[in-house]
Amino acid sequence: xxxxxxxxxxxxxxxxxxxxxxxxxxxxxxxxxxxxxxxxxxxxxxxxxxxxxxxxxxxxxxxxxxxxxxxxxxxxxxxxxxxxxxxxxxxxxxxxxxxxxxxxxxxxxxxxxxxxxxxxxxxxxxxxxxxxxxxxxxxxxxxxxxxxxxxxxxxxxxxxxxxxxxxxxxxxxxxxxxxxxxxxxxxxxxxxxxxxxxxxxxxxxxxxxxxxxxxxxxxxxxxxxxxxxxxxxxxxxxxxxxxxxxxxxxxxxxxxxxxx
Amino acid sequence: xxxxxxxxxxxxxxxxxxxxxxxxxxxxxxxxxxxxxxxxxxxxxxxxxxxxxxxxxxxxxxxxxxxxxxxxxxxx
Ligand SMILES: Cc1ncc(C[n+]2csc(CCOP(=O)(O)OP(=O)(O)O)c2C)c(N)n1
Ligand code: SF4
Ligand code: SF4
Ligand code: SF4
Numbered sequence: 001x002x003x004x005x006x007x008x009x010x011x012x013x014x015x016x017x018x019x020x021x022x023x024x025x026x027x028x029x030x031x032x033x034x035x036x037x038x039x040x041x042x043x044x045x046x047x048x049x050x051x052x053x054x055x056x057x058x059x060x061x062x063x064x065x066x067x068x069x070x071x072x073x074x075x076x077x078x079x080x081x082x083x084x085x086x087x088x089x090x091x092x093x094x095x096x097x098x099x100x101x102x103x104x105x106x107x108x109x110x111x112x113x114x115x116x117x118x119x120x121x122x123x124x125x126x127x128x129x130x131x132x133x134x135x136x137x138x139x140x141x142x143x144x145x146x147x148x149x150x151x152x153x154x155x156x157x158x159x160x161x162x163x164x165x166x167x168x169x170x171x172x173x174x175x176x177x178x179x180x181x182x183x184x185x186x187x188x189x190x191x192x193x194x195x196x197x198x199x200x201x202x203x204x205x206x207x208x209x210x211x212x213x214x215x216x217x218x219x220x221x222x223x224x225x226x227x228x229x230x231x232x233x234x235x236x237x238x239x240x241x242x243x244x245x246x247x248x249x250x251x252x253x254x255x256x257x258x259x260x
Numbered sequence: 261x262x263x264x265x266x267x268x269x270x271x272x273x274x275x276x277x278x279x280x281x282x283x284x285x286x287x288x289x290x291x292x293x294x295x296x297x298x299x300x301x302x303x304x305x306x307x308x309x310x311x312x313x314x315x316x317x318x319x320x321x322x323x324x325x326x327x328x329x330x331x332x333x334x335x336x
Contacts, residue, residue, distance in 0.1 A: 003309060006267040006330050014316040016325035025324055029301070030278030034323030190284050190317035230278040 019045045019070045026064055030230020032220030033062050035187040036129055036196070040100070041069055043200045047208075053096040054088050056081040058110075060102035061136045061222075062129065079110020082117035085124045096207055098125035103144040104134040107169040111143075114169065118213055121178025125203045126215045128170065131222035132241060139225030143167040146244050151225065166244065170217040174251040180212030182251035186219045188234035192247070212254070219245050265333075266314025270304050271326040277301035281318035281327060287311040290318060 019041035027033045044053050050071050057065040059078035066073035076084040081099035089097040099106075106114050106128050117124065133151055134140040141151040141158060146166050148157040158166070174182040181203060185196035196218060203214030219241055223233035249257045268289070275297065281304050282290045291307035304327075306312060314331025 001265070001332060003267050006265070006314075006332050007269060008330065011314075011330040011332050012328070013314055013331045014319045014327075014329040016328075020325055024274055027323065029276035029323075030280050031323055034325065035321060038325050187321070188280075190315075190320055193320045230280055231283045234280070234283075 017042045017045045019050055021068055021070045023067050025068055027061060028224045030221065030223050030233065031061070031135075032131070032187045032218065033129060034068075035193060036127065036218050036220060037062075037065060037068055037100075039187065039193065039197045039200055040098070040127060041071075043197060043204055044071065044096070046201075047204060049096050049204075052094070053098070054092075056085050056088075056097070056099040058099070058101040058105035059136075060105050060134070062100055062102060063136070065100055079105050079108070080113055081105070081110065082113040082122070082124070082126065085126075086117055086120070086122045089122060089124050093123070093210075096125070096204060098127060098204075098207075100127045101129065102135065103128070103130045103132065103142050103169075104137075107143045107167055111169070115173065115176070117178075118173040118215060119176040119178045121180070121212045123207055123210050124213055125200075125207050126213065127200070128215065128217045129220050130170075130217050130245065131220045131225065132166075133222045133225040135222040135225050139222070139227075143169070144245075146241060149240070150227075168245070170215065170245075170250060173215055174256060178213055179215055179251055180254050181206050181214040183215075183249045184217040184219060184245060184247050186237070186242075186247055188221065188237060195247075217245070219247065266312035266329065266331045267309065268306055268312060268318060269328045269330070270306075271328075272303040272305070273297050273299075274324055274326045275301060275303035276324055277303055278323065279304075280321050280323060284317045284321045286315065286317060287313055 057075040221233035292302040319327035
């Protein structure tokens with residue numbers, strides 16, 4: 001069969017969702033932010049709720065998410081996205097409201113907003129991109145930087161004696177009564193992308209049913225900050241970050257998932 | 261000639277040459293071109309078009325969403 005016979009509208013199986021704008025993403029080649037954006041937009045498109053969804057962009061590399069996500073968006077001050085989301089959701093309880101935040105935004109400067117929104121059980125969705133580093137500002141150590149990981153402010157690797165412990169904020173918010181669904185996933189290979197998408201679908205469904213807050217962490221590469229080519233960065237992530245940040249469900253239907 | 265049932269179209273001007281698609285293709289269809297696009301990136305292309313099965317793995321992992329996938333379900 002010739003290529004021209006295959007490349008026809010009726011044989012189409014996948015194309016970028018129109019909920020991603022035509023703007024070229026400002027992300028580095030191979031950065032997981034783009035994949036994570038598209039997953040969220042595909043879920044919103046498939047649910048047909050693009051006119052009823054409001055996203056909150058953070059400060060960080062994804063500060064321009066509103067240029068890429070073809071829905072209504074607000075950009076919040078650093079770390080304050082869950083507070084802004086709270087206000088919007090309480091004003092318009094029928095709208096779908098989600099935040100999209102990096103680890104510096106959500107787990108450092110915004111820790112208070114994160115914990116209180118989760119503890120109050122706001123009926124919102126939080127998408128948390130954990131790349132273990134402050135990507136935008138030049139790869140400084142974040143609360144999520146794992147032991148031994150080199151960053152521009154821990155050039156010999158994170159030393160726990162000197163720099164303290166990394167923070168598993170996802171496990172922490174799972175302990176709070178206000179969270180209904182908490183999971184950790186990734187976007188580095190096709191299977192992981194499919195799992196993440198199912199989790200995001202579930203999160204939006206929970207919001208639709210007004211069951212409470214859904215919190216999805218996506219462990220992702222910051223290949224520029226980690227100073228590795230994208231594919232190697234993803235391998236490094238699997239080998240080094242997954243032991244500390246294991247993918248999987250953490251809390252389902254308001255109950256912590258029992259670990260054997 | 262092997263039966264081709266899948267094909268991808270890469271928006272080469274928007275491809276950033278990250279190779280994430282290359283690593284995700286089960287059939288080793290994709291390689292980076294020797295030429296570069298307007299931004300200077302070696303873009304992805306179907307080096308082994310006959311091997312593509314239209315699984316869309318490459319497209320769903322492409323951070324920039326520049327891959328479109330086509331598939332013919334007819335069996336040989
Ligand atoms: C109030 C305030 N403090 C500090 C900064 C500087 N700043 C910009 S982005 C950023 C960290 C972003 O890291 P992260 O949230 O992990 O996102 P990434 O860029 O890695 O996606 C910081 C500290 C700022 N813009 N505003
Ligand atoms: S600096 Fe890191 S997080 Fe930011 S776009 Fe580049 S790879 Fe992605
Ligand atoms: S994953 Fe996308 S951007 Fe990266 S090389 Fe492949 S087609 Fe290009
Ligand atoms: S559709 Fe599947 S087989 Fe074809 S190039 Fe993409 S990953 Fe490879």
